[in-house]
Amino acid sequence: MQDVIKQLVELYGPTGREDEVAEYITEVMRPLVDQVYADTMGNLIAIKRGPADAKKIMLAAHMDEIGVIITDIDEHGFLRFSNVGGVSAFTLIGQRVRFADGTIGVFGQEKLDEIKDLKYSKMFIDIGATSREEAEARINIGDVAVYHREYTLQGQRVIAKSLDDRIGCAVLIETARRLKESPHEVYFVFTTQEEVGLRGARTAAYSVDPDYGIAVDVTDTGDTPEAHRMAVSLGKGAAIKVKDSSVITHPAVKDLLVNTAKAQGIAYQMEVLERGGTDAGSIHLSRSGVPTGAVSIPARYIHSPSEMVDLGDVDDCVKLLVAVLEAPLI
Amino acid sequence: MLLARLSEAAGVSGQETEIRDLIKKEAASRPGVELKTDALGNVLAYKQGKGHGPKVMLTAHMDEVGLMVVGVEDSGLLRFKPVGGIDRRVLVAKQVLVGPDKIPGVIGSKPIHLQKRDERNTPFQWQELYIDIGAKDKKEAEKLVPLGTTTIFATTLQKLSDEITIGKALDDRVGCYVLLELLANDYDCDLVCAFTVQEEVGLRGAGVAAYAVTPDLALNIEGTTASDVPDVPEHGYATSVGKGPALTIMDRTSIPARPLVEKLQEVAEKENIPIQFRRATTGGTDAGKIQLTKGGIPVAGISVPCRYIHSPASVASLSDIQATISLVKAFLRTL
């Protein structure tokens, strides 16, 4: 599984350009399921068929990662940019980004009176080009770059870019691998464009038309020095979502997850996320409604180039999903 | 001139009657067009293809930002609020037309003589502005202007030169104009031109239109913000007037389908049509709602650059409008 995580987080896959990630996941999932296909929005849908009258359960993890989009190239070859998803200008200082073709860029900023005046429009990307022409030979307006960072495993903890939500993708893959028999028809859906408004999940949920949905994504923690108060910690197990800005977990799904975790002795914690959304927000409002919950992997420093998760939590999430999928629903 | 009639027609979001009637009349006069309206008041103009192409939906919104009368003072002055995004600083001392009968009015405020010095440092608040239609008292005003009446800017379209025109509501009557011109031609593909309502209050019309039509692909034609003006650095130009139609790279509500954008670039190059990218990622368009309809619809956005949108007078280039028509026409011909 660690190898899958490493591969996934080092891929290039900003919102709207998830193809590379989709290709990789297609190869990995193909032997594990009965069918894999991509839809109009680029969502990858992998189906493990169930018995004739099986309920359809949709698991969703998003493939896309945040990035920056090029909006201007000046005569000296400097690039201006805007954000794709939630990127803080302050996080970008001193970072490197990578474009689809492998071009590396670094961030610089105009002179500022005070650092708090920093915003994207005062920043630029330098790819080492000396003229507009030289820059344009590599980069076009509209191209998107992602954090350039390698995977690091230290003890039980993974440090990497785009764990949000490649770690969710890894959990889905591992769940598919470990799931032997299920009374359900399981849709492993790797969604697109989550970071700009839960978009891929919306059209995927419409076409899958599931009976139940479970989103798998990262969530914040409150276990770092002087952190925002939140009762989720790294290393304390799978987080079962109560609510976020996009969804209030259906009580029946929440109870199912909690009761399964208790019965199987899987470590879990309850997640009340005050800000932020997940694909569950889109899934539960699809058509005439889909009871939906979410299993979250606790993560620190989300949306930075160095997000951190605990492999024990990841394993707990997989165990919980496998246990839920192996058993009849209620 | 059709563009002038489109620009001058009233059609504040939710009360699009006049602009809708004009569009229906114009669209009906195009060959082979069949018209439908829906529960929200969208106009759908269907035109069957000559061949076996895909079903293509073109959208442009017919509604405009404006004002709504929400109260009447004893003096007969009208209290109002904005419909859609309006910078209240642009409203001061403008002429307006109130309601379907287009009663002339002016937006009044406290004159400079009566202000304290530091009052001038803050913009007038909504409650410090009012519409004066000349009514003598509440009774007279209420008879003429029921609550909920919408109000538009009293701007007539003018050509400043052979190239440049100013008018109100160019966002998105230029798009409506483009669609009406395109309906004059025949295509192999099935074409549905959707003139949508309520874009300015949350992209409300386009979603239901897309749901009803379920096209194979869609292009959204907008009048978008141009910021090629003094004191904005060049890298801050969202679009520039006169440099051709602008292709969206990403905005707040959608990331266009890449194959469509690439195809449009190809067509533009082949036909020698100037294009630019819309380089701002802010703002939302109907494309956002269309893209997420049902199982997903590939969509791209093409915009005519307009300076000073959402104000009484925006500026656009006629050659940009023509180039937009040429680009979409050439694109449709490839399908």
Next chain:
Amino acid sequence: MTGKDLLQALSGGRGVSGYESDLVPLLTKAFEPLVDQVKEDKLGNLVMLRRGSGSEPRKRIMLAAHMDEIGLVVTGYEPGGFLRFSNIGGIDERVLLAQTVVVHGKKDLVGVIGAKPPHIQEPGEQDKSVKIKDLFIDVGLDDETLKELVAIGDMATLAQAPIGLLNDRYAGKALDDRAGVVVMYLCLEILAKLSHTADVYAVATVQEEVGVRGATVSTYGIVPDIGIALDVGHGDIPGVPAYDTLPLGKGPGICIGPQVHPKIYDRLLELAKKWGIPYGIEPATRPGGTDAYAIQITQHGIPTALISLPLRYMHTPVETLEWSDLEAAARLLAMFICSIDSEFVEGLQCF
């Protein structure tokens, strides 16, 4: 059950957004005599169908009033038997201080949101508003028992019981929008005595307060020919311009604006005048804030209207309304429903 009994019971009932199912038995019992079918949909919307007398296929009119209420959710524990919490739906943090609440754990526990007494405050402290992150619920239990009974994620509701004021006015929590549910009840009572050809779907919707979520999916399931949302509008209070409010006791507000179909609006006004039903006009420049927002843009689009009940002190436990406004709204709705024929419905697609 009288309408007033229902209002009282509903106001006292518990149903934070997403957790409305406790209200279902009460509503089912009340509405059953008036409807042909009661069904819960997949997100918990309670759909109550009263069939019309017309021949099939009958036109469908959906009434929507949300049954969820704003509330609190437990987010953590503090040593000494305290609970930290966050809000569900829009709450003015300033109203929370010193409120009594009920925490819905393994069993219901009464608690109080603690307030620091003036005696030990720093000078100037009273000039600052309290923040929800600094508040806590005190349920008077030891840490161990508390953790046994209350889990993170459990909901809490404000606890003040409804009371009657002068002039048939009532104050209580969750009148936004259970008063709307009561109007549906009163309307169905009237319809039971009249003849209507269309099917009426009275829907007690869920999760309105967190983004009109229940109406989004319930409308998709019903696909009505007409949808009417019943919600509350701001009552007249000092300091707010009259044009932003609806006076109590002068009838419901009929909304005009983008989310309202002009022909339904015209018909409602016409009927109100014809039957002498008091009403106010509520101009709304933008859609949003009520179930009408979701209903209108469902599938291929639904002709929609919005009726607002004047209500003061919205989103507090002392929301205040006047009974006569509920009755007027119910009469108006009933008259509207009886007036519907296919010609009117088909005309709604013609512009």
